Amino acid sequence: MASMTTPTTTPRIPWARLGIRGMALSYLFLMLIIPISVIFWDGFSEGMVTLWQEVAKPIAWSALKLTLWTSAVMAIINGVMGLLTAFVLVRYTFPGKTTLNAIIDLPLAIPTLVTGLMLVALYGPQQVVGAWVLEHFGQRIIFAPPGIVLALLFVTFPFVVRSVQPVLLDLDQAQEDAAATLAATSWMIFHRITFPAIRLPLLSGMLLSFARAIGEFGAIVIVAGNIPFRSQTAAVYVYGEVESENRLGASAMSVAMMLIAFSVVALVGYLERRGRRG
Amino acid sequence: MTTITTVVRGRPSTRSSVWRRRLLIGVVALYVGLLIVAPLVALVRGAFLEGAAAMWQAINQPGVWRAFWQTLQIGVVVVVVHTVFGTAVAWVFVRDDFRGKWLLNAIMDLPFAVSPVVVGYMLILIFGRRGLLAPLLAAWDIQVVFAVPGMVLATLFVTMPFMVRVLVPVLEAFDVRQEQAAATLGAGGWFTFRRVTFPALRWGFVYGITLTFARALGEFGAVLVVGGGIQGRTETVPIYIFRALDERMYTGAYSAALLLGLFSILLILGTDWLRRRQE
Numbered sequence: 235m236a237s238m239t240t241p242t243t244t245p246r247i248p249w250a251r252l253g254i255r256g257m258a259l260s261y262l263f264l265m266l267i268i269p270i271s272v273i274f275w276d277g278f279s280e281g282m283v284t285l286w287q288e289v290a291k292p293i294a295w296s297a298l299k300l301t302l303w304t305s306a307v308m309a310i311i312n313g314v315m316g317l318l319t320a321f322v323l324v325r326y327t328f329p330g331k332t333t334l335n336a337i338i339d340l341p342l343a344i345p346t347l348v349t350g351l352m353l354v355a356l357y358g359p360q361q362v363v364g365a366w367v368l369e370h371f372g373q374r375i376i377f378a379p380p381g382i383v384l385a386l387l388f389v390t391f392p393f394v395v396r397s398v399q400p401v402l403l404d405l406d407q408a409q410e411d412a413a414a415t416l417a418a419t420s421w422m423i424f425h426r427i428t429f430p431a432i433r434l435p436l437l438s439g440m441l442l443s444f445a446r447a448i449g450e451f452g453a454i455v456i457v458a459g460n461i462p463f464r465s466q467t468a469a470v471y472v473y474g475e476v477e478s479e480n481r482l483g484a485s486a487m488s489v490a491m492m493l494i495a496f497s498v499v500a501l502v503g504y505l506e507r508r509g510r511r512g
Numbered sequence: 513m514t515t516i517t518t519v520v521r522g523r524p525s526t527r528s529s530v531w532r533r534r535l536l537i538g539v540v541a542l543y544v545g546l547l548i549v550a551p552l553v554a555l556v557r558g559a560f561l562e563g564a565a566a567m568w569q570a571i572n573q574p575g576v577w578r579a580f581w582q583t584l585q586i587g588v589v590v591v592v593v594h595t596v597f598g599t600a601v602a603w604v605f606v607r608d609d610f611r612g613k614w615l616l617n618a619i620m621d622l623p624f625a626v627s628p629v630v631v632g633y634m635l636i637l638i639f640g641r642r643g644l645l646a647p648l649l650a651a652w653d654i655q656v657v658f659a660v661p662g663m664v665l666a667t668l669f670v671t672m673p674f675m676v677r678v679l680v681p682v683l684e685a686f687d688v689r690q691e692q693a694a695a696t697l698g699a700g701g702w703f704t705f706r707r708v709t710f711p712a713l714r715w716g717f718v719y720g721i722t723l724t725f726a727r728a729l730g731e732f733g734a735v736l737v738v739g740g741g742i743q744g745r746t747e748t749v750p751i752y753i754f755r756a757l758d759e760r761m762y763t764g765a766y767s768a769a770l771l772l773g774l775f776s777i778l779l780i781l782g783t784d785w786l787r788r789r790q791e
Contacts (some may be wrong), residue, residue, distance in 0.1 A: 251608065252686045252728060253632070254600050254603055254604060254608070255604055255608050255610070257597065258600040258601040258603070258604040259604070261600070261601065262601065262619070262620075265665075265669060265672065266622065266623070266669070266672065267619065268638075269631070269634040269635065269638065270634070272634055272638055272644065273630065273633070276637055315543050318536060318539065319540045319543070320535070322536050322540045326533055326536070328537050330541075333543060334541070336781065336784075337544055337548055338544075338551065339780065339784075340552075342726075342780070343776040343777045343780040343781075344730070345729065345731075345732065345750055345769075345773065345776060346733075347750040347754060347769070348555070348750075348772060349551075351555060351753065351757070351766065351769045352552060352554060352769075352773075353551050355554035355557070355766065356554035357551075357560040361554065363748065364556075387547055388547055388548060391548065402536065404631045420529065420532070422551040445624070445625045446624060446625065448625075448627065449625065449627025449628065450627070451629050452628065452732040452733055452750065453525055453627050455733075455754075456754075468627075469627045469629045469733070470629075472625075472627065473629045473632065473733070473736075473737065474579065475634050476629070482634055485633075488627070488633060491627055492625070492626060492627075495625035496622065498625070499622070499624075499625050500618075503618065506628070
């Protein structure tokens, strides 16, 4: 019946197609490309050397370092626990599974500032859990790096789970069953069959959560408390520089954060394209 | 009790596999409990600490209602703009073809990777007192920074990818032949869109709008930087919560946070529930 082969699209009038294209492109250009370019242009306007000097200032450098290592720690924990959560959700049935599945998306709905407040309400030094940890382990959670990692873990929790889960669902279990028949141990099955299949989505989930974490502000600003050299992250540093109208410092750190985050996103794109081909 | 009957998809369960299963589920439950559920409970407890009356008193103030109203207004404007332009962008993604289209795909997700603070700062660089467009804005007497227009722009930037990313797969799954059939039967372009294309994309729209709206309501960093958080003028709910904390009005901060958080959660869960019931 349907012998037509060329897919026609919604508007059959040529100017309608061009109109929609023009509308979409000018929107993206005005709202996305121009603002991002302005930051880069401003950051590089005083030259590479000034940019580097601004980022290399002790306060700025320690803020950037703190951001990078807390984000990396978060990405690793998120990778392990996200994989485990996805595995449990796909492979097992247990009471409360639907609830667990719904809870995973909550961090996407909860405003990041509310996230920060929630963590302070639980782990703050005056609160029950925070006081207990401080007394028994001598470690503050809030106003310290552990709080930053917690905040980042909360905000990015869905990333790894939702990236691994669909792949794990699609995975043909016949291979695993065959391996089991051949007396492979469960660890061997996971290591040799399951893991290679989900390696790529796991990695891209971790990298995306890392890229997202670099710029996180709302959840961190309450939890970390803006103490230079101790708990001030890059985003909080930029906020301070903007407030004190220090344009050089703000632009330099913004450019540094964007360069890091964009490279990570580009890496994810490359990995996914390669994954689809291979 | 359940030890004998549990079978993991065809593979008989041994004693060790049952224990592994319990251990893994336990670890995940503990993690999600400590990371997400316990903080949520702590927030509810913090809000109700001084009783429901104190909570209501903290919320029922002109400044707080103003902040909620301000937040809703920005959210609605952002949703309307993204519904129109997001649809156009999604359509271009799926149906249009031209040189350099792959670049679009590469830049579409960038807002996810830009810090909200930097988003606010970008707008200051463009529209601020010493910004690129400063002479123009001064001549026309338009205020963007430290005013609502800047906050709308900031929220637009931050929520840009949601509508497109939700609509693209729905549009891809939609069978073009339905439109072709309508065209064969003499339907015009607009008629086809209204009667054939739009109904098929309805859930995509609903979901995209919900996500955009929820995210817009909760935006903090970008709106704070560009709006300046001026009490009574550019104060949204998240900015109010931030100020309330700073001024040690804890009940006010916790209550507003609870209200805003619950609203966003219900919005997302409610849409999900509706969609599942429809299916």
